[in-house]
Amino acid sequence: MSEEKIYSFPKSMREVTTHYCAGCGHGIVHKLIAQIMDELGIQEKTLVIAPVGCSVLAYNYLKADGLEAAHGRAPAVSTGLKRVHKDKVVICYQGDGDLLAIGTAETVHAANRGEHITVIFINNAIYGMTGGQMAPTTMEGQVTKTTPYGRDPKEVGWPIRACELLNTLEAPYYIERCAVYDVKHINQTKKAIKKAIQNQIDGKGYSFVEILSMCPTNWGVDPTKAAEWVRDVMEPYYPVKCFRDGGEKK
Amino acid sequence: MTKELIFAGFGGQGVILAGKILCIAAMKEDKCVSHIPSYGAEMRGGTANCSVVVADEEIASPVVEHPDICIVLNKPSLDKFEPRMKEGGILIYNTSLIENKPKRTDIKVYGIDCNRIAAENGSERAGNMVALGALVKIVPWLCSVDSFEFALDQAISARNKKFNEVNLKVIKAGYDLPLNAQ
Amino acid sequence: MSEKILMKGNEAIGEAAILAGCRHYFAYPITPQNEIPAYMAKRLPEVGGTFLQAESELAAVSMVMGASAGGARVMTSSSSPGISLKQEGISYMSGAQLPAVIVNMMRGGPGLGNIAGAQGDYFQATRGGGNGDYHVLVIAPGNVQELADYTIKAFDLADKYRIVCMILGDGYLGQMSEPLILPKAVENLPAKDWALTGAKGREPHIIASLRLNPDNYLEKHVYDLYENYKKIEENEVIYDTQNLDDADYMIVAYGTASRICKKAIRMLRAEGIKVGLFRPVTLWPFPKKEIAEAAKKVKKILTVEMSMGQMVQDVQINAGKFCDVDFLGRPGGMLPEVEKIVQRVKSYV
Numbered sequence: 001m002s003e004e005k006i007y008s009f010p011k012s013m014r015e016v017t018t019h020y021c022a023g024c025g026h027g028i029v030h031k032l033i034a035q036i037m038d039e040l041g042i043q044e045k046t047l048v049i050a051p052v053g054c055s056v057l058a059y060n061y062l063k064a065d066g067l068e069a070a071h072g073r074a075p076a077v078s079t080g081l082k083r084v085h086k087d088k089v090v091i092c093y094q095g096d097g098d099l100l101a102i103g104t105a106e107t108v109h110a111a112n113r114g115e116h117i118t119v120i121f122i123n124n125a126i127y128g129m130t131g132g133q134m135a136p137t138t139m140e141g142q143v144t145k146t147t148p149y150g151r152d153p154k155e156v157g158w159p160i161r162a163c164e165l166l167n168t169l170e171a172p173y174y175i176e177r178c179a180v181y182d183v184k185h186i187n188q189t190k191k192a193i194k195k196a197i198q199n200q201i202d203g204k205g206y207s208f209v210e211i212l213s214m215c216p217t218n219w220g221v222d223p224t225k226a227a228e229w230v231r232d233v234m235e236p237y238y239p240v241k242c243f244r245d246g247g248e249k250k
Numbered sequence: 251m252t253k254e255l256i257f258a259g260f261g262g263q264g265v266i267l268a269g270k271i272l273c274i275a276a277m278k279e280d281k282c283v284s285h286i287p288s289y290g291a292e293m294r295g296g297t298a299n300c301s302v303v304v305a306d307e308e309i310a311s312p313v314v315e316h317p318d319i320c321i322v323l324n325k326p327s328l329d330k331f332e333p334r335m336k337e338g339g340i341l342i343y344n345t346s347l348i349e350n351k352p353k354r355t356d357i358k359v360y361g362i363d364c365n366r367i368a369a370e371n372g373s374e375r376a377g378n379m380v381a382l383g384a385l386v387k388i389v390p391w392l393c394s395v396d397s398f399e400f401a402l403d404q405a406i407s408a409r410n411k412k413f414n415e416v417n418l419k420v421i422k423a424g425y426d427l428p429l430n431a432q
Numbered sequence: 433m434s435e436k437i438l439m440k441g442n443e444a445i446g447e448a449a450i451l452a453g454c455r456h457y458f459a460y461p462i463t464p465q466n467e468i469p470a471y472m473a474k475r476l477p478e479v480g481g482t483f484l485q486a487e488s489e490l491a492a493v494s495m496v497m498g499a500s501a502g503g504a505r506v507m508t509s510s511s512s513p514g515i516s517l518k519q520e521g522i523s524y525m526s527g528a529q530l531p532a533v534i535v536n537m538m539r540g541g542p543g544l545g546n547i548a549g550a551q552g553d554y555f556q557a558t559r560g561g562g563n564g565d566y567h568v569l570v571i572a573p574g575n576v577q578e579l580a581d582y583t584i585k586a587f588d589l590a591d592k593y594r595i596v597c598m599i600l601g602d603g604y605l606g607q608m609s610e611p612l613i614l615p616k617a618v619e620n621l622p623a624k625d626w627a628l629t630g631a632k633g634r635e636p637h638i639i640a641s642l643r644l645n646p647d648n649y650l651e652k653h654v655y656d657l658y659e660n661y662k663k664i665e666e667n668e669v670i671y672d673t674q675n676l677d678d679a680d681y682m683i684v685a686y687g688t689a690s691r692i693c694k695k696a697i698r699m700l701r702a703e704g705i706k707v708g709l710f711r712p713v714t715l716w717p718f719p720k721k722e723i724a725e726a727a728k729k730v731k732k733i734l735t736v737e738m739s740m741g742q743m744v745q746d747v748q749i750n751a752g753k754f755c756d757v758d759f760l761g762r763p764g765g766m767l768p769e770v771e772k773i774v775q776r777v778k779s780y781v
Contacts, residue, residue, distance in 0.1 A: 044632035068640035073494035080498025310694035
């Protein structure tokens with residue numbers, strides 16, 4: 001019987017143990033990005049912008065030039081860097097607090113300018129690094145450190161849908177929402193990220209991929225339950241679908 | 251020698267431009283110059299002024315507190331700057347828009363019908379240029395009237411250069427006026 | 433030989449930045465510095481550069497950070513309230529040792545204040561301004577020629593020391609037009625082997641200000657920053673003096689305030705009163721030794737500022753042990769009057 005190698009550790013990933021908790025979605029998405037960097041052969045021209053939040057140390061795991069932005073400013077930092085290096089691939093990696101609370105203006109305006117960047121948005125409905133506070137995407141009734149009685153939309157507003165919000169703008173080229181709660185969705189997510197990066201390489205414009213993800217630690221559940229919660233609670237409110245492709249609204 | 255001037259009028263009367271043209275003309279003749287415009291929150295219709303210093307030595311301060319020379323094109327500007335003038339100073343005021351005569355007796359006062367003279371010479375908007383011509387006739391030390399051609403060429407954007415010829419004509423009309431201190 | 437041209441201070445900064453090799457400029461409008469973005473919007477496309485009007489000061493300074501990390505010479509400009517917002521990015525860039533030029537054409541404060549020129553941001557500029565232990569190299573030009581010359585110098589120093597360099601002017605300087613001889617264009621820009629250019633044939637570069645582990649990682653980094661600051665303090669102090677050689681009294685002032693003082697000094701000298709000017713040009717590093725030496729030779733110092741008294745503290749700290757330090761200032765975008773300065777100095781005689 002001949003042996004065939006069907007899996008190897010991505011070259012664009014550092015062989016270190018991450019600081020992410022068991023069942024967290026960041027590690028999955030990091031690995032997908034690293035695999036895509038390998039497959040597209042872009043490791044030497046990728047510039048990763050890390051946000052403030054759990055993924056602030058993304059540059060310790062992805063083997064590419066890395067820059068750390070202030071909280072919420074990753075799209076603006078990406079804009080400055082991309083405008084200098086038009087031939088490089090700029091990946092702007094952000095969490096929900098970064099992208100939709102403190103950095104809403106930067107998010108909307110970078111998208112509205114159609115910056116030639118790829119934004120990867122991890123939506124896990126909570127602030128991870130600071131210890132489980134309400135995020136702009138926290139679900140109605142969800143208990144967090146700062147919504148101990150559950151999120152009450154009458155007091156703090158409804159969870160914001162990023163893809164739908166950005167889809168009102170003229171400039172974006174590609175907008176898709178994915179999830180990483182099971183293998184099927186992980187594979188779909190990889191396809192979406194790959195497309196979003198290929199768009200940038202091809203000079204197509206702004207690409208945005210939202211990924212529904214798990215935070216078992218701050219949700220106070222085990223990893224299996226967390227994956228089920230994304231499927232059963234988050235996905236019905238945040239539909240997994242492509243909102244725009246090739247500049248055309250779906 | 252150092253001369254400190256104020257050009258003042260309504261926004262749109264071109265007082266800031268007049269100050270700039272004087273600066274460029276004097277700079278061409280190797281004088282030291284400085285120009286500070288007032289800049290209000292309003293864009294149009296308010297009062298505008300600029301402080302200009304012309305000197306044959308390094309200019310210490312570009313800020314004009316007590317002007318040697320004032321060119322005022324409207325009534326509010328006269329009211330504002332007449333009291334601040336240095337004793338023995340020169341005040342040129344626009345009789346087209348200012349009915350009351352200046353009050354001070356310790357300064358030399360020249361009333362000029364700027365708007366009418368400008369209109370007679372082809373541009374009713376060029377009252378500022380009439381005053382500029384008269385100014386260098388009264389104070390020839392500032393610069394020669396001939397340097398204004400160069401100054402207009404430098405100061406005016408390509409879009410508006412077509413007005414240079416008529417502006418120069420109006421400046422010369424101001425320069426050729428019979429001028430007597432009141 | 434270059435021809436003299438009459439140029440507005442704000443525009444002189446813009447042209448000088450281009451001559452310094454700056455091809456990226458990001459900013460948000462605010463009076464009294466709006467001529468800088470307008471000038472850059474017009475000129476940068478002509479030289480193949482990028483002008484971008486950002487959605488906020490926070491975004492503008494972050495774009496500056498991104499471009500700087502990419503190795504570009506980059507600038508932003510604003511005025512006092514806008515500079516407060518930029519402090520976030522300034523602190524981050526200082527932590528990450530990213531060079532940039534930031535222009536602050538100061539206006540009256542606090543808050544929205546007014547739009548007249550003022551000098552109330554001295555503390556903010558010279559003490560870091562944002563969070564943490566750091567310094568910004570602060571240059572305070574005194575006329576339009578210096579605005580141009582020191583803008584170029586700011587780019588050179590920013591790259592040399594990997595530091596944020598601030599041009600600290602005020603509304604009057606920005607709006608003022610004076611004759612200018614354009615400086616020479618910088619021809620060879622310094623190589624930046626630390627920049628983010630893609631990890632081709634080398635280990636990846638990481639540019640970050642977060643330093644969590646080990647426990648003393650940040651402490652060591654801040655010591656390194658301060659080693660760099662020490663070199664700047666030793667080598668890059670700039671100041672100017674006038675009429676100090678035989679002076680009994682010394683006026684200390686910078687920027688527009690120093691221009692008013694020059695006029696007062698002329699008037700006092702005409703009356704036989706021996707008074708001179710000490711004008712710090714770098715506000716950080718402050719000319720500590722130089723002002724102390726000058727203080728030893730005079731009977732009294734008068735510090736004049738367009739504020740309630742901020743630089744006067746540095747004068748007091750460094751010169752106060754050698755002679756009395758007096759203060760005269762006006763806040764709220766008002767200019768100290770020449771006559772008041774003259775009277776104050778006369779009262780010492």
